[in-house]
Amino acid sequence: MQMKHLLVALVVLLALAGTASAATSVDVRSTILDYQLAVYNYDTTVPGFVAPGAGNAWGIDASNWAGLYYDLDNNRSTETLVIQKTAKNNEVNISYETHPVFVQYDYTGWGNYTEGPANALTVDAKYGYAIIGFFAEPYVALSKANTSDPDANDPAGTLAQQGVKANKIAPLVQDSNDKYTLTTGQSLDLGNGYSLVASQIDVNGNKAYLELFKDGKSVDTAIINTNTTNNTTKTWVLDKDALGEKDLQFFRVQINQVFQGTSSSLVEIKGIWLADIDQAFEVKSDVDYGKFEADAIGADKLTYNANNTTLSADMSTDLGRGIVLKTEKDYDGTAGDAKFYFVKTYTTPGKYEIRSTVNAYNVIATYDYDFTNFAAFYYNVDADVSTENLSAEFLGTDGKILEGDLIYTTTPDQVGYEYSNWSSSDYWVMGLFGESYVPFNILKNSSEDATLKADKMSKLILDSNDKYTLSTGQSLDLGNGYTVVANQIDVNGNKVYLEFFKDGKSVDTAIINTDTDDEDAKTWFYTVTLLNEKDVQVMRLHVSQVFQGTESSLVEIKGIWLMDASTAKELKTDDNFGSFDFDGVVGNAPAVLTFTSNKDITVSQDTNTNLVNNFWLRSADSDTYKNFYFYVLAEVDGSGPTPDNNTSNDTPVTPPSNDTPSNDTPKPNDSNQTPTPEPEPESFWSKYMWYIIAIVVIIIIAAAGGYYYFKVYKPKNS
Missing domain, CATH: 1.20.5 (Single alpha-helices involved in coiled-coils or other helix-helix interfaces)
Structure with a gap:
């Protein structure tokens, strides 16, 4: 029996493990605000930040929005949103402000230093660069090489004296302390089209001939001598004239050592920094971004305003550069129906950290996390439903969480289908370590079945009220390998013959008659037996109407719900999930699933611990800042669910709009919104x-x- 239990636990763990769920975009939401509960909840100690005058206002910064730039190692953030009520009901003025801050290179060999009393530099200057969050994405505020640490009380002013300009910026591509070993002729992909090639290695084993490429074209070459202890000599630094400025640094790489073997030659690289100088641009005062109008654009800070913004029901307004303002479906500004929040949408392929708030690990404290301070946790704003909670008890200066003191719980709850015209209007859902799952309760069309199976579940793929128009033979990609094809349309124009596929293999077919007012009759309910549970709903798809034209036949689909039957799993008490054991299910409707840490967890400088699946804990690589956060990752891979051609003018299929991101392995830098540089070792x-x-x-x-x-x-x- 013990052998059998071990095998079952191994299989379940493998089912939970995996890489990040990929999508065409990733949404990272802010904390939820309430129009009736306005408070001054922003950090007025941020250098350069100016608090608004008296009145109802809210503040958003990196402490309550994981999308905004934050550097854990340097404990630096740059962006602030202030939302203030106007005299008109349900109207707000939104002010966005950002300024550059100094951060040290991730590779600390460029400018060694020690800190004395009052953070005075006692040996050498602390070198780095100026970073600026620009609409929730990290940019380099361009300058010459070796920017030094400014006065913490006046970063913008001191940086400006060093030639740093907030209004001349370039995307940050790499800031890495990782080690890479290249053979002669091997290319290292740095991201954004840049690559580094070890073209030749000196036969004496001391020198390397390197070449930097952008989009396959040579940018520059250098011969680096590693036979020295001087890091400056072993570093290749490139600068370029751009935006009317001379000698702006955009690349540096440290060559650690060169090895000439009998069979191959190797070069070891440790320390890479890269800004995409070809994508650099000047932020101008006469250029607005969507509803964000330029206010104060200078070398020290950038300010934009989106004034007289009206909040209304089911609002999803792109304010500019991917920052979206959203409201709940029934928003009317009155108590209980006045929730709104911000979302940053990322579409560039890469992996993105979705982190919790930042706390100190070297104290005696218990930290509690839910959807309000951990954006990866499940939350449905329309139903005001959240399911996940995490509690972490720290012992003190040694940064230890004892076995059993990290407790995660999730409680299934009911939310409404996005398509609300079905006779059963709700289904059960829950978050599980930052991913959306459907517990087995949906038997046939019932949403109120008493036999909720909270320990049996599958991943939620799609819950959509969007409209899609397909021609005969056209395929609709639903995600995760699932597709629906409109095989044939009845010549009388009332019926459609649909086929459901998984990974290219036919799963089932159905004929749907649209000649009725019964919404359920026009819906394909696909159910199967899963984990010994009968009639578990996998998909429901509503066909609005069928059209038989003179040139083509069309079917209109509006209302799709889909869970991934291939991910079905059953949790069993005492199963091991990484750093957690599953304690079981307590109660029913609501049922509580509890996971407790099965070992001591130590948090120290530069910790990056995988807890379970794609759920991680990261701490600062700093002697000064003893901070940490939990995070999961979401991945954008440039592909996603859409019709298989562009003949439809309707909205392409999108993942569930519950703002719960997918997750994957960690990236080498601390900026929570920077795509992972490639390649990683x-x-x-x-x-x-x-x-x-x-x-x-x-x-x-x-x-x-x-x-x-x-x-x-x-x-x-x-």
Whole structure:
């Protein structure tokens, strides 16, 4: 029995494990605000920040919006939003302000230093660069090489004296302390089209001939001598004239050592910094971004206003540069129906951290997290439903969380289908470590079934009220390998023959008759038996109407709900999930699923600990700032659910609009919104994981067979 339980636990853990769920975009939401509960909740200690005058106002900064730029190692942020009521009901003025701050290079070998009393630099200047969050994305405020640490009380002013300009910026591509080893001729992809090639290595083993490329074209070359202890000599620094400024630094790389072997030559790189100088631009006072109008644009700070913005029901307004203002579906500004929030939408392929608030780990404290301070946790604003909670109890200066003192719970709750005309209007949903799942309760069309199976679940893929128009034979990609094809349309124009596919294989077919006013009759309810549960709903798809034209036949779909049956899993008490054990389900409707840490967890300088699946804990790489946060990752891969051609003018299928991001492995820098630079060094585990698992399974099976043969079969037959 023990062997069987181990195998079951292994299979369930593998089912939970995986890479980030990829999508065409990632939404990172702010904390939820309430028009009737306005408070001064912004940090007025941020340098350069000017608080508004008397009146109802809200503040958004990096402490309550994971989308805004934050550097954990340097404990620096740059952006602030202030939302203030106007004299007109349900109207607000929104002010956005950002300014550059100094951060040290992730590779600290560029400018060694020690700090004395009152943070006075006692050995050497602390070198780095100026970073500026610009509408929730990190940019470099361009300057010459070796910007030094400014006065913390006047960063903008001191940086300006060093030639840093807030209004001349370039995307940050790389800031890495990772180590890379290249053979002769090997290329290192740095991101944004840049690559570094170790073209030749000196036969004496001391020098490397390097070449930097952008989009396949050579940018520059350098010969670096590593036979020195001087990091400056071993560093290749490139600058360029741009935006009317001379010698703006955009690239530096540290060559650690060169090795000339009998069979191959190697160059070891440790320390890369890169700003995309070709994408640099000047922020101008006569250029607005959507509803954000330029107010004060200078070398020290940038301010934009989106004034006289009216809040209305079910609002989703792009204010500019991917920052969206959203309201709940029933918003009317009265008590209970006045919630609104901000979302930053990322569409550039890459991986994005979705973090919690930042806290100190070297104290005796218990920190509690829910959807209000951890944007990755599930929250449905329309139903005001959240399900996930995390509690972390720290012992003190050693930054330790004892076994059993990290507790995660999730409680299934009901939310309404985005398409609200079905007779059953609600379904059960829950977050599980930052991903959306559907517990098995939806038997046929009922949403109130008493046999809720909270320990049996599948991932939620789609809950959409969007409209899609397909021609005969056209395929609608629903995501995760699921598609629906409009095979044939009845010549009388009332019926459509649909086929449901998973990974290109037919799953089921249905004929839907639209000649009725019964919304359920025009809906395809696809159910299966999963984990010994009968009639578990996998998909419901509503066909609005069918059109038989002279040139083409069309079917209009409005209302799709889909969960991924291939991810179905059953949680069992005492199953191990990374750093957690599953304690079981308590109660029913509501049911509480509890996971408790199964080992001591130590948080120290530069910790990056995988807790379970895509759920991580990261701490600052700093002697000064003893800070940490929890995070998950969301991935944008440039692909996603859409019709298989562009013949439809309707909205393409999108993932569920619950603002719960998907997750994946961590990236090497601390900026929570910077896509992971490529390539990352492939770890031994990630490279050989499946081989190791296969070997372990074979060993377990062989051990079990041996045990049975020598302990049972042989004694019985001898």
